Amino acid sequence: MRDLELLGANLEALAEQGRADLALQLLQNANEQHQTYHQTERFLRLLEGVPEPLRQEQVFQRIYLQTLARARKPKDVLAWFESNTPADGLHLYRAWALLQLNQNQQAMEVLQSLCEASVPDRGLYYRCLGMATNRLKQAGWQHYFEQARNHLQGHALGRMLLDYGWHLYSSNQHAPAHATWAEALIYLENDPYYLAWTHSNIGYLLLKNKPAEAEQHFLEALRISQKKAANGIRGRALLGLGIVRRMFGELQRALQAYQEAYKARGDADDAQLALWGWGHTLRLMGQVEEGLAKLLQAHRINPEERWIELDIAAAHLMLGHLEYLEQKLPYLRSISLGDREKIQLGILEAEWLRCKGDLAQAKDRLASVESNHFWFREELSCFPLLASAVQGAQPRVRATYRVEVNPYGRLEVRVNGRAVPLPAVSKAGELLVFLLIKGGSASLEVLLDQIATPGKNPRKALWEVVNSLRLTLGWKDSVRSTGRMYTLDPESEWVFPTEPPLDHQGQMLEFMPGYYSNWIEEYRQQWNVI
Numbered sequence: 219m220r221d222l223e224l225l226g227a228n229l230e231a232l233a234e235q236g237r238a239d240l241a242l243q244l245l246q247n248a249n250e251q252h253q254t255y256h257q258t259e260r261f262l263r264l265l266e267g268v269p270e271p272l273r274q275e276q277v278f279q280r281i282y283l284q285t286l287a288r289a290r291k292p293k294d295v296l297a298w299f300e301s302n303t304p305a306d307g308l309h310l311y312r313a314w315a316l317l318q319l320n321q322n323q324q325a326m327e328v329l330q331s332l333c334e335a336s337v338p339d340r341g342l343y344y345r346c347l348g349m350a351t352n353r354l355k356q357a358g359w360q361h362y363f364e365q366a367r368n369h370l371q372g373h374a375l376g377r378m379l380l381d382y383g384w385h386l387y388s389s390n391q392h393a394p395a396h397a398t399w400a401e402a403l404i405y406l407e408n409d410p411y412y413l414a415w416t417h418s419n420i421g422y423l424l425l426k427n428k429p430a431e432a433e434q435h436f437l438e439a440l441r442i443s444q445k446k447a448a449n450g451i452r453g454r455a456l457l458g459l460g461i462v463r464r465m466f467g468e469l470q471r472a473l474q475a476y477q478e479a480y481k482a483r484g485d486a487d488d489a490q491l492a493l494w495g496w497g498h499t500l501r502l503m504g505q506v507e508e509g510l511a512k513l514l515q516a517h518r519i520n521p522e523e524r525w526i527e528l529d530i531a532a533a534h535l536m537l538g539h540l541e542y543l544e545q546k547l548p549y550l551r552s553i554s555l556g557d558r559e560k561i562q563l564g565i566l567e568a569e570w571l572r573c574k575g576d577l578a579q580a581k582d583r584l585a586s587v588e589s590n591h592f593w594f595r596e597e598l599s600c601f602p603l604l605a606s607a608v609q610g611a612q613p614r615v616r617a618t619y620r621v622e623v624n625p626y627g628r629l630e631v632r633v634n635g636r637a638v639p640l641p642a643v644s645k646a647g648e649l650l651v652f653l654l655i656k657g658g659s660a661s662l663e664v665l666l667d668q669i670a671t672p673g674k675n676p677r678k679a680l681w682e683v684v685n686s687l688r689l690t691l692g693w694k695d696s697v698r699s700t701g702r703m704y705t706l707d708p709e710s711e712w713v714f715p716t717e718p719p720l721d722h723q724g725q726m727l728e729f730m731p732g733y734y735s736n737w738i739e740e741y742r743q744q745w746n747v748i
């Protein structure tokens with residue numbers, strides 16, 4: 219931060235001396251050194267305080283517009299053009315801003331008006347042409363992205379590949395999109411914001427066919443988003459985790475993911491999706507009234523997202539409100555529906571017919587619905603009488619939890635066979651192993667003595683550790699607090715080795731390496747693993 223403060227002071231001094239040429243050179247050097255998303259946000263604050271004489275210089279205008287684009291502020295770019303008349307080539311940034319706001323035809327018109335030789339950034343020029351051509355469903359859009367590659371390197375190349383991958387993905391070219399995003403990871407390694415974003419994108423791409431791999435990418439995005447520079451991606455990663463865990467039937471884990479996504483306070487779209495996921499999962503868990511409240515809250519954020527009304531109708535039907543669905547059906551049939559909503563509408567209509575006593579028509583309607591998808595199994599589980607009448611058995615959606623903990627060597631924890639992220643050394647990991655050694659439970663007093671961090675408020679410190687473990691495992695009741703006792707979820711299966719395994723040389727593996735609490739040292743001595 220001090221380097222930018224010093225630069226700001228130097229710019230003011232040079233402007234007063236009439237040395238605009240030197241001031242602009244300093245700005246250009248700083249611009250090249252502030253390429254990550256977080257650096258760009260800081261650099262933008264400096265630019266907004268630059269003395270007025272420098273702001274009229276074309277070099278400054280180019281740097282300012284470049285920085286607004288890197289900071290992803292399209293509305294600010296368009297506002298700047300309303301009160302400034304820049305050189306023709308700088309209208310490239312207006313085209314970029316229009317594309318970010320899905321004003322694609324206007325963006326294409328701006329791009330077509332530009333002379334290629336006049337644009338200040340040919341990589342961005344071809345990238346924008348690729349985006350506009352794709353969205354307007356014109357041929358040759360991939361060629362423009364490949365041309366952009368020839369003019370870019372480093373972070374700028376990574377950002378282009380992020381866009382390129384998205385347009386491949388939206389064109390149902392999933393394998394090329396995956397390869398493109400995998401390449402982007404290389405160039406974005408030092409930019410936490412875009413690195414987390416890319417991992418999140420790969421997670422969504424893998425959801426349908428490889429949910430376990432998708433989960434690992436969402437978890438990596440979540441880990442990176444702990445950094446302040448990438449905090450804006452946290453909600454998106456948690457939304458992805460919510461979907462994965464619904465796919466595995468882990469409804470408590472899905473619920474926690476959606477609740478944490480809402481707390482992340484992303485943009486309005488993320489908040490709406492988080493509330494929808496929260497309400498939808500409560501509905502799947504049979505907590506229909508609470509779920510309906512969250513669904514209504516989600517719908518209020520943006521009523522134009524009409525697909526949420528199907529979940530609202532489903533909740534009413536689960537509560538026995540047939541009249542609500544009867545009144546809504548003509549409307550629900552008329553709105554544009556995605557694949558999930560088409561499945562959902564078919565099941566709602568089938569249940570409505572069953573409730574009216576027309577089982578034959580209910581079976582026919584359900585037979586017309588795409589059933590080879592988890593959306594079908596998930597929604598049908600909300601109507602067990604329909605499932606039983608049609609299939610002869612109720613679909614199983616809710617999973618039980620099997621938690622495997624290996625404290626020998628690096629601490630490893632798996633829930634239902636899939637790894638959960640734990641640092642090599644953490645208080646959450648220590649608490650988990652301690653509770654397992656104590657048979658699954660321990661009193662508040664014992665935990666305060668053995669686990670709480672010295673030098674902090676003991677009860678607050680312990681609460682933070684317990685909460686961290688719950689978040690890591692993925693569901694609130696993984697650690698239950700009753701009275702003055704803390705207990706691992708008794709409804710889950712906890713697998714914990716009772717003796718140290720041997721390594722390839724026949725030596726016993728060390729218990730909890732890197733941990734040095736008194737109880738751990740004593741446990742090592744008990745097993746003679748030192």
